[in-house]
Structures are given as C-alpha cells and as structure tokens.
Amino acid sequence: xxxxxxxxxxxxxxxxxxxxxxxxxxxxxxxxxxxxxxxxxxxxxxxxxxxxxxxxxxxxxxxxxxxxxxxxxxxxxxxxxxxxxxxxxxxxxxxxxxxxxxxxxxxxxxxxxxxxxxxxxxxxxxxxxxxxxxxxxxxxxxxxxxxxxxxxxxxxxxxxxxxxxxx
Amino acid sequence: xxxxxxxxxxxxxxxxxxxxxxxxxxxxxxxxxxxxxxxxxxxxxxxxxxxxxxxxxxxxxxxxxxxxxxxxxxxxxxxxxxxxxxxxxxxxxxxxxxxxxxxxxxxxxxxxxxxxxxxxxxxxxxxxxxxxxxxxxxxxxxxxxxxxxxxxxxxxxxxxxxxxxxx
DNA sequence: CGGGCCTTTATGGGATCGCATGGGATTTGA
DNA sequence: TCAAATCCCATGCGATCCCATAAAGGCCCG
Numbered sequence: 229x230x231x232x233x234x235x236x237x238x239x240x241x242x243x244x245x246x247x248x249x250x251x252x253x254x255x256x257x258x259x260x261x262x263x264x265x266x267x268x269x270x271x272x273x274x275x276x277x278x279x280x281x282x283x284x285x286x287x288x289x290x291x292x293x294x295x296x297x298x299x300x301x302x303x304x305x306x307x308x309x310x311x312x313x314x315x316x317x318x319x320x321x322x323x324x325x326x327x328x329x330x331x332x333x334x335x336x337x338x339x340x341x342x343x344x345x346x347x348x349x350x351x352x353x354x355x356x357x358x359x360x361x362x363x364x365x366x367x368x369x370x371x372x373x374x375x376x377x378x379x380x381x382x383x384x385x386x387x388x389x390x391x392x393x394x395x
Numbered sequence: 396x397x398x399x400x401x402x403x404x405x406x407x408x409x410x411x412x413x414x415x416x417x418x419x420x421x422x423x424x425x426x427x428x429x430x431x432x433x434x435x436x437x438x439x440x441x442x443x444x445x446x447x448x449x450x451x452x453x454x455x456x457x458x459x460x461x462x463x464x465x466x467x468x469x470x471x472x473x474x475x476x477x478x479x480x481x482x483x484x485x486x487x488x489x490x491x492x493x494x495x496x497x498x499x500x501x502x503x504x505x506x507x508x509x510x511x512x513x514x515x516x517x518x519x520x521x522x523x524x525x526x527x528x529x530x531x532x533x534x535x536x537x538x539x540x541x542x543x544x545x546x547x548x549x550x551x552x553x554x555x556x557x558x559x560x561x562x
Numbered sequence: 563c564g565g566g567c568c569t570t571t572a573t574g575g576g577a578t579c580g581c582a583t584g585g586g587a588t589t590t591g592a
Numbered sequence: 593t594c595a596a597a598t599c600c601c602a603t604g605c606g607a608t609c610c611c612a613t614a615a616a617g618g619c620c621c622g
Contacts, residue, residue, distance in 0.1 A: 234484050238582070243597085247582050251485075276473075323599065324582085347483075348476040349462065364477060371442065371478040405572070410607085414572050489608065492571085 230258055232283075232347030237357050239342050244334075245326045246343050252352060253325050259284035268318035269327060271354075273336040275311060278359055280329075280337050282319075283351035290350065329354075397425055399450075399514035404524050406509050411501075412493045413510050419519060420492050426451035435485040436494060438521075440503040442478075445526060447496075447504050449486075450518035458483070496521075 236249040248256075248269075256269065271282040281287075291312050298305040319327045329339060337356055344355045355363065403416040415423075415436070423436065437458075438449040448454075458479050465472040486494040496506060504523055511522040522530070 231480075233480055235481050241583065242585090245583090250581060320598090326582090328597080346477065346481045348480050349459075364481060367474045367477040367481075368442065370474050408573065409575090412573085417571060487608080490610075491573085493573090495607070 230255060231349045232352040233349075235344060235346045235360075237342055237344045240329075240339065244328050245322075246329065247324070247326050248321065249345050250325065252345060252347070253321070256284045256321075259286050268320055270316055271319050271327075271329075271333065272312060272316040273333065274353060277353070277363070278337055278356075279346075279363075280333055280354040281351055282354060287351045397422060398516045399519040400516075402511060402513050402527075404509055404511045407496070407506065411495050412489075413496065414491070414493050415488065416512050417492065419512060419514070420488070423451040423488075426453050435487055437483055438486050438494075438496075438500065439479070439483040440500065441520065444520070444530075445504055445523075446513075447500055447521040448518055449521060454518050 232252055232255055234249075234251070236252075238247045238249065240246050269282055270284065270288050271280055273279075274281050295305060295309060295312075298308065315332075317330055317333065319329070321327055329343075334340070337354060338359065339354070339356050342357050344357045344360045346353045346355060346360060399419055399422050401418070403419075405414045405416065407413050436449055436451065437455045438447055440446075441448050462472060462475060462479070465475065484497055484500060486496070488494055496510075501507070504521060505526065506521070506523050509524050511524045511527045513520045513522060513527065
C-alpha cells in the first residue's frame with residue numbers, strides 16, 4: 229500500500245499525544261522516510277479548511293513542485309511560500325508512533341479531545357471529528373452530481389448486471 | 396471468469412465476519428490482486444443506494460484515474476478525495492476468505508445478520524438481504540420483458556428467481 | 563444410471579498478535 | 593531546581609490467524 233486511505237479517529241491523551249494510525253505509518257515509512265521513523269512528519273494548516281495537512285517526503289516534494297511552477301519573485305509565489313512553508317512544522321514521531329501537536333496547529337483545527345485522520349492518497353488531513361463529519365456530508369452531496377458525469381463516461385457496457393441493484 | 400456475477404447471501408457471525416463468495420474471490424485474484432490475497436478489498440458506501448460498493452485493484456485504479464484528471468488543490472479534487480478516499484476502506488481478507496465490516500459501513504447499508512453479495516460486473520455490492528429483495532422486486536416489476544419471456548414459455552436460465560444463495 | 567467418496571466452501575470457536583492508550587520514569591532546557 | 597518534553601513499559605481491547613466441523617457439490621467408479 230502506498231497511499232493514505234480510509235479514516236481513523238484516535239484520542240488525544242492528557243499529554244497531548246495522538247497515535248498515528250498504523251496503516252498511515254506504514255505509508256510514511258515506504259514514502260522514503262528520511263532517517264527512518266526518526267525522521268519527521270510534515271504538517272501544516274490546510275489552506276482552505278479548518279484542518280491540518282500532513283504527509284511525508286512525497287508531499288514535501290509536491291509542494292516544491294508547486295512553487296517551482298510559479299515565476300520567481302511573483303506575488304503568488306511569495307504568498308504561497310509563506311502560506312505553505314511558513315507554517316510547516318516537522319513533527320517527530322515517537323517510538324510508539326505518536327506525535328504531539330503544537331498549540332498553534334491545534335488551534336487552527338480546533339482539536340482538543342480527539343483527531344480524525346483522513347486519508348487523501350498522497351497526504352492525509354487531521355480534523356476535529358465533528359467538523360469532519362460535517363465536511364464529509366457536504367462532500368458526498370456535491371459528489372452525487374459529479375459522479376453521474378463520470379459514471380456515464382467510464383462505465384463499460386459489460387456492466388449490464390446492474391438491474392435491480394440500484395435505481 | 397473475470398466479472399462478478401450472480402447473487403449470494405452469507406451470514407455475519409458473532410465477530411462481524413462474513414465469507415466472500417468463492418466465485419467473487421476468484422475474480423478478485425484474477426483482477427491483478429497486488430500482493431496476492433493478502434492485498435485488500437476496496438469498499439465504500441454506495442453514493443446512491445443503501446448498500447456498499449466493493450472491488451479489487453481494477454476499481455482502485457478507476458478511482459485513481461478520476462482524481463488524476465483533476466488539478467491539485469482544486470475544489471473538485473478536494474471534494475472527490477474526501478468523498479472517495481476518505482470513505483474508502485481497504486478491508487483485509489483473511490485466510491478463509493472472510494472480511495470484517497467496520498461499523499460505519501455496516502451502518503450505511505443497515506447490515507446486521509447477513510449480507511447479500513450482488514455481482515455487478517467489474518464490482519459488486521453488499522446489501523441487507525431484505526432491502527435487496529425489495530429492490531430487486533421493484534426493478535423486476537418495471538421490466539416488462541421478463542413477462543413476455545414467461546408467456547412464451549422460453550424461460551431463460553438467467554431469470555433470477557432462483558439465484559438465492561445456499562443456506 | 564446410481565451411489566459413494568473426495569474436495570470445496572461456509573461457519574464457528576479458540577488462541578494469538580498488534581495497536582491504541584495510559585502512566586510512570588528519565589532526560590532536556592531554561 | 594523546576595517544568596516540559598521524551599522515552600519506556602504495562603494493559604486492555606479489538607483484530608487476525610489457525611484449526612475444527614459440517615454441509616454441499618462434483619467426480620469417479622461401479
């Protein structure tokens with residue numbers, strides 16, 4: 229497995245520690261984790277959501293790629309650089325696969341008692357569980373519309389067994 | 396055989412385990428199951444039905460293909476990522492060909508005692524048996540062609556009346 | 563054509579393993 | 593010296609593996 233998939237919700241303990249889901253840790257290790265598990269986890273506030281984005285080396289490279297695509301000394305680049313790099317924290321993962329979220333990150337995502345880890349393929353997000361439920365419901369309702377477009381184009385004719393299964 | 400066909404109903408045991416029909420397992424293996432049977436089964440709530448969609452690598456690639464066509468950091472991609480990756484569960488298949496359905500998936504499809512596995516070609520669905528019966532009956536009442544076949548006396552083997560599982 | 567053996571499959575239960583979580587001990591930095 | 597962060601160990605729960613059983617279907621042989 230080489231992508232972050234699924235959603236897991238873990239608790240924040242009295243010391244502010246949270247376990248990263250085991251399957252996510254596996255992805256991080258395979259992601260070319262500089263320095264093995266002792267390396268770090270790239271984490272920063274989501275640009276457009278009340279959540280945190282996180283990932284390994286691959287995500288870091290992707291951010292570099294985005295910035296590289298913009299002209300030097302442009303306003304956009306400056307703003308993106310600040311927005312992304314400026315708030316990035318490299319969190320260390322302890323021997324039990326846990327991290328401690330700094331105060332400013334906790335505040336941005338409104339995290340206190342628990343964290344929902346949401347796999348998004350090349351990265352994952354950390355949400356306050358209730359906020360994520362709302363977000364998920366919203367996403368699903370929007371995708372309902374989009375989905376029909378995809379379904380019409382991508383479904384092979386062999387899928388004829390459909391009758392009776394849906395309406 | 397390389398498509399999921401027919402319908403089978405299996406029980407959920409005290410631990411929440413369900414056997415995947417043997418013929419479906421065969422399809423999964425032939426589907427280019429990365430890492431052999433130890434790989435996983437991609438499963439998520441149907442967007443438009445009270446059921447679960449599931450499939451193998453082919454289905455996973457399809458999801459990737461959808462996302463690959465969208466630009467990074469676009470709204471559409473975010474929505475789809477959350478709706479698909481976030482909701483997708485990679486269920487592991489044990490040595491006996493069984494899976495354990497997580498609570499949120501069980502809830503979506505209203506599964507408790509048994510599951511009807513419905514082949515849809517490249518993927519299959521998992522239904523609460525009674526719900527599926529209702530759906531099937533509804534669909535059949537709409538399909539007038541079936542009546543004509545009966546009247547003509549040329550009862551095709553494909554008629555569904557007997558596809559129920561063993562029990 | 564029929565009967566019996568053998569394989570496959572679903573299902574149940576017990577045992578084991580891994581993971582999330584909590585608490586104490588130890589180090590680090592001011 | 594004290595506070596805060598890190599490391600290490602304990603534990604409980606859930607998930608996973610392994611084996612046993614039984615029923616069904618297929619196959620071969622009579």
